[in-house]
Structures are given as C-alpha cells and as structure tokens.
Amino acid sequence: MAPYCQLIIDTPEFQRLRFIKQLGSTCYVFPSAVHTRFEHSIGVSHLASRLAESLARDNKTIEKSDIACVAIAGLCHDLGHGPFSHAFEKIVPPGKNGEKWSHEEQSVIMFEYMIAHNELRRKLKEYNIYEQEINFICEIIVGRPRGENSKLNTKFYLHxxxxxxxxGVDVDKWDYVTRDALYLGMKSAFDFNRIMPFVKVYDVNRDEDKRKELCFRDKVASDLNHMFLTRRRLHYAAYQHRVSRIITIMLKDAFLAASNDLIFIGIDGKKYDLLESVQDPMAFCQVNDTILNVIMLSQGKRMEKAREIIDRIHKRQLYQCIGEYQHVDGVMHSSKGSEILEWIHNLREESPSTSSSSTSSSKSPAEEIWSQGNIEVEVSNFNYGGDDKNPLLHIPFYNKSNGSSFHLSTYKVCVILRYSFVECAGPTLDQRYAFVANRCQGDRKFEMKLEELAEDLGISNNLRKFASKLSFGYEVWNQYKSSNTRQDGLICCEGTLSMLMAWKKRTPRQSQIVELRRALVASGFTEQAEKYFN
Structure with a gap:
C-alpha cells in the first residue's frame, strides 16, 4: 500500500471496519461469509489506484495527487457502515432536516473526523494532499460536488x-462481486483483470451536455455482462436470501429493543444511545458488530427482550415466512413494503370471515399473527443493475479504429445477453418478490397443525384425559373447556386450541412432537396421532 494509504489504515476509525462483516447476517446462512469491510476497503483502494495509474498513462491531466485521492476514497468509502450494515441502516431515524440517513454521508463525516482526530492534514501535505484534495475525496465518496470549483465537475471520470x-461499473463492484463469490463458495466467470486494460477516458454526450467519462473497449462488453449476471446471482442466492432477510429483521428488532441501554461516549463526554450514535463520530466509532456480544452478555431485565431475540437466532427459532409472491405492476400498485403491508390489512378488514370474527372478545392465533405488530413485508428486487433497463445500454464504449465514444445498439445488447445467459432473453430484466415475515414465537407450520388438531378433536370426552397428559390440572382444563362454547351456544375448538398453544409455549421445541404424540396415544386419540405426527 502507498504510504498515504497506510496513514489512513493505521487509525482507530479505519480499524473499526475489522469488526463489521461485509455481508451482515448472510453468515448465518453461509458460514464462510465472514469477511469484513476492512479487507474489502483495502481491495477497493488497490483496484482504484491501479485503474487510475492505468488511465494516467494516456491522460497527462491526471496528477499523482489525483491517484492518491482516488485510492484514499476507495479506502474510506465504507467508513459510515453500522453494525451488520443494512440491519442498522434500516432503523436509524431521519435527520433534523427529514432526510434519510445514509452510510455514504456518514462515511464523509467519519473521514473528516479521522483527519482531524489523528492530525493527518500535516502528514498528508507531504504527498501533495491539501484541503482541496480532501474535499475532492469527500465528493468521490458521496458522489456529488461540494461547491462551484469542484474537481468533480472537471474530472468526473475519477469519481x-x-x-x-x-x-454502476466501478472498482467497488469489481471487488465485492469477486470477493463475495469467493467467500460464498460460488463460481464466477467475471474477471476484472480482463476489463481494466481496456478502460479509457473519452468525451460522452449526455442529453445536451458533454463531459469526459470512463469508456470501455467494445470487445469487453460480454465481460461486463458477466459482472452484471454475477451480481444478480449473488443477490438471488445470497444477499437477498429469504432466511438472511428474516435474520436481518430479527437483528433490527433486537437493536431497537436494546437501543436505549447501549450507551456510547462522544465528543466532550456526551452520552449517546445506539440510534443517536450517528450524531457523533467519536460515539459512532465504538459501534460495530460486537454490540451483539454486549447484548448477549448483558444481565437483568433491561435488555431481556433483545437477548431473547438473539437467543432465538442462535437456536434457529426464526420468524417464519407466511406468504410470498411475485410482484406484478397494476395488481399491488406499489413495491414498497410499508404500502404492501397496509394493502394486506385493508384486504383482511374487508374480508367477511375477518369482520365476523372481530366481534369475538378474544383473537384466534391466526388473527394474532396478522395483527399490526407481528408482520413485516420485505421486497426483494432482482435485476442486472439498471432496474428494469439493461445496464449495458448506459455504458459508453469505444473501438480500436474509432477515437470517440458510442453506445451499443439494443439489438447487439440482446445478442450479448442471449449468448451469455438464456434467462436474460425473457420479457423483463427486473423481478420483484415480496415475502411476509411473522414475528410470532415458534413454527407457523406446526401451529397450523395444532389448529387442525384442535378442530379434529372437537368435544370428545377424552379431552380431559388429554389435558392431564399435557400436565394441565382439572381447574385449568375447565377454564379452557368453557371457551369451547360460544355465547351463541355453538360449539367451537377455541379453548382446546388455546390450551395447545399454551402447552407449545412452555415445551422445548425439539421435544414438542414426541410429547404431543405420546399424549394423544395415551388419551385414545391414536388416529389423530398417526394423521398429524406420523
């Protein structure tokens, strides 16, 4: 690494990235995916300096300080990530101006704090990195100019x-696509070494504007396509894996439950809780994946709920997916999870079965699951990096004989796609899936069996003996039994089901089926034992 990069690496703010996993909760599904943002950031910096040096051979306007800025921006572009990355990002409240918190903006805050806290300005001047260059690094990280005389306006290609x-073709993607596929154990045909020698700077027309941008040799179009294909495959198989998304929801719930009791000391000794830590870079520097251990090792009732959620993750007692569908425009009218959730509740309120049961004083287990606090909708987007458009259409190319940039025709892009991957020849490049996660305790499939069992048992005379075998006393059973008769005199199974749910809650998951089958056989319900738990 260059000496100016080593100055950055040897700071507490950068070393913090050793304790933030690159793929967050994905390691609970793919055990080898435990690489961190520390090595990813070093990889991005290395590739950024390599590409900048390659461009500088043909472009004399690129100075050594520009190469240094790009390398440092690659190092620091992820400084603002919180614990388990996106699990934290989803719970941070908007700022005072109402803008959504982003890790890019936080990365700039952390970078500026790191420069001041470690007195790096004087040391960086030895490498011709002055205030203007520091400002340019911030612009590269956040992706927009910070003033009229911004280098971003004249050297956009460096950004x-x-x-x-x-x-979306950048060294950040080159590193994480290659590194993540390696640690996930997935084979990839993408090789950035094939692309890097064929990147040059040319004038590109964008609407009425013309500016210098990165352009790629036309013969590497298929290699770029492999990058987008690998990215989509990673999203489909790993990044947006259903179990990983569910664990992310559980981590988010645990962080929210423990937030007020996780205290971090900021500048001037001011105290901040977990969600407030983003307001102070010194406090935020203490926030990483190890807060999971802090929650697990806590004592007393203050973080009891958070501990229970983390314990459920480790015991694999996860929230259950109780619905999944492919989004179709015009049916759901939205791809936002919150709006889909509202749509689901409106449908249930309009349903005759729901409205008739709502008059009852107590909720059934199914109604309890569908109550507002128990479900969450997650939307997964699977595309090739350009939403519903082909990303290759946005990439400027050049060829060996022509000294100017051009864009590939739609026809040629379709030929490349069909040649590379048959699935891409379908009618759409953008697929959205939504699933509904249930926060209720236990396995929903097992609960559905209990509902069917309670209905099957009806009002049999053997229910008293069955309750006894499940260790319910005579008085307790009578209370449940009374709920089997509604106010209108009709017979139902509500009391039996409530008893089964109470038994399930107190019984270890691994022994539930064995105990229930034994109790059914001992009570004369051999047929039901064979039917439901054979």
Missing part, C-alpha cells in the same frame, strides 16, 4: 472509478 453513479 466513476470508485462510485460510478451512471452505469
């Missing part, structure tokens, strides 16, 4: 090296 907002 594209690390954070390409135009078409």
């Amino acid at each position: 594209q090296i690390v954070n390409n907002s135009i078409n």
Whole structure:
C-alpha cells in the first residue's frame, strides 16, 4: 500500500471496519461469509489506484495527487457502515432536516473526523494532499460536488472509478462481486483483470451536455455482462436470501429493543444511545458488530427482550415466512413494503370471515399473527443493475479504429445477453418478490397443525384425559373447556386450541412432537396421532 494509504489504515476509525462483516447476517446462512469491510476497503483502494495509474498513462491531466485521492476514497468509502450494515441502516431515524440517513454521508463525516482526530492534514501535505484534495475525496465518496470549483465537475471520470453513479461499473463492484463469490463458495466467470486494460477516458454526450467519462473497449462488453449476471446471482442466492432477510429483521428488532441501554461516549463526554450514535463520530466509532456480544452478555431485565431475540437466532427459532409472491405492476400498485403491508390489512378488514370474527372478545392465533405488530413485508428486487433497463445500454464504449465514444445498439445488447445467459432473453430484466415475515414465537407450520388438531378433536370426552397428559390440572382444563362454547351456544375448538398453544409455549421445541404424540396415544386419540405426527 502507498504510504498515504497506510496513514489512513493505521487509525482507530479505519480499524473499526475489522469488526463489521461485509455481508451482515448472510453468515448465518453461509458460514464462510465472514469477511469484513476492512479487507474489502483495502481491495477497493488497490483496484482504484491501479485503474487510475492505468488511465494516467494516456491522460497527462491526471496528477499523482489525483491517484492518491482516488485510492484514499476507495479506502474510506465504507467508513459510515453500522453494525451488520443494512440491519442498522434500516432503523436509524431521519435527520433534523427529514432526510434519510445514509452510510455514504456518514462515511464523509467519519473521514473528516479521522483527519482531524489523528492530525493527518500535516502528514498528508507531504504527498501533495491539501484541503482541496480532501474535499475532492469527500465528493468521490458521496458522489456529488461540494461547491462551484469542484474537481468533480472537471474530472468526473475519477469519481466513476470508485462510485460510478451512471452505469454502476466501478472498482467497488469489481471487488465485492469477486470477493463475495469467493467467500460464498460460488463460481464466477467475471474477471476484472480482463476489463481494466481496456478502460479509457473519452468525451460522452449526455442529453445536451458533454463531459469526459470512463469508456470501455467494445470487445469487453460480454465481460461486463458477466459482472452484471454475477451480481444478480449473488443477490438471488445470497444477499437477498429469504432466511438472511428474516435474520436481518430479527437483528433490527433486537437493536431497537436494546437501543436505549447501549450507551456510547462522544465528543466532550456526551452520552449517546445506539440510534443517536450517528450524531457523533467519536460515539459512532465504538459501534460495530460486537454490540451483539454486549447484548448477549448483558444481565437483568433491561435488555431481556433483545437477548431473547438473539437467543432465538442462535437456536434457529426464526420468524417464519407466511406468504410470498411475485410482484406484478397494476395488481399491488406499489413495491414498497410499508404500502404492501397496509394493502394486506385493508384486504383482511374487508374480508367477511375477518369482520365476523372481530366481534369475538378474544383473537384466534391466526388473527394474532396478522395483527399490526407481528408482520413485516420485505421486497426483494432482482435485476442486472439498471432496474428494469439493461445496464449495458448506459455504458459508453469505444473501438480500436474509432477515437470517440458510442453506445451499443439494443439489438447487439440482446445478442450479448442471449449468448451469455438464456434467462436474460425473457420479457423483463427486473423481478420483484415480496415475502411476509411473522414475528410470532415458534413454527407457523406446526401451529397450523395444532389448529387442525384442535378442530379434529372437537368435544370428545377424552379431552380431559388429554389435558392431564399435557400436565394441565382439572381447574385449568375447565377454564379452557368453557371457551369451547360460544355465547351463541355453538360449539367451537377455541379453548382446546388455546390450551395447545399454551402447552407449545412452555415445551422445548425439539421435544414438542414426541410429547404431543405420546399424549394423544395415551388419551385414545391414536388416529389423530398417526394423521398429524406420523
């Protein structure tokens, strides 16, 4: 690493990235995916300096300080990530101006604090990195200019090296696609070494504007396509894996439950809780994945709920997916989880069965699951990096004989896609899936069996003996039994089901089926034992 990069690496703010996993909760599904943002950031910096040096051979306007800025921006682009990355990002409240918190903005805050806290300005001047260059690094990280005389306006292509907002082809993606596929054990045909020698700077027309951008040799179009295909495959198989998303929801709930009791000391000794820590870079520097251990090792009732959620993750007693569908425009009218959740509740309120049961004084287990606090909708987007458009159409290319940039035709892009991957020849490049996660305790499939069992048992005379075998006393059973008769005199199974749910809650998950089957056989319900738990 260059000496100016080593100055950055040897700071507490950068070393903090050793304790933030690159893929967050994915390691609970893919055990080898435990690499961190520390090595990813070093990898991005290495690739950024390599690409900048390659461009500088043909472009004399690129100075050594520009190469240094790009390398440092690659190092620091992820400084603002919180514990388990996106699990934390989803719970941070908006700022005072109402803007949504983002890790890019937080990365700039952490970078500026790191420069001041470690007195790096004087040391960086030895490498011709002055205030203007520090400001340029911040612009590269956040992706927009910070003033009229911004270098971003004249050297936009340098920004594209690390954070390409135009078409998504940047060294950040090159590193995480390659590194993540390796640690996930997935084979990948993508090789950035094939692309890097064929990147040059040309004038590109964007609407009425013309500016210099990164352009790629036309013969590496299929290699770029492999990058987008690998990215989509990673999203489908790992990043947005259903179990990983559910564990992310559980981590989010645990962090919210423990937030007020996790205290971090900021500048001037001011105290901040977990969610407030983003307001102070010194406090935020103490926030990483190890807060999970702090929650697990806590004592007393203050973080009891958070401990229970973490314990459920480790015992694999996860929230259950109780619904999944492919989103179709015009049916759901939205791809936002909150709006879909509201739509689901409106449907249930309009349902005749729901409205008739709502008059009852107590909720059934199914109604309890569907209550507002127990479900969450997650939307997964699977595309090739350009929403519903093909990302190759946004990439400027050049060829060996022509000294100017051009864009591939739609026809040629379709040929590349069909040649590379048959699935891409379908009618759409953008698929959205939504699933509903249930926060209620236990396995929903097992609960559905209990509902069917309670209905099957009816009002049999053997229910008293069955209750006894489940260790319910005579008085307790009588209370449950009274609920089997509604106010209108009709017979139902509500009391029996409530008893089964109470038994389930107190019985260890691993012994539930064995105990229930034994109790059914001993009470004369052999047929039901064979039917439901064979």
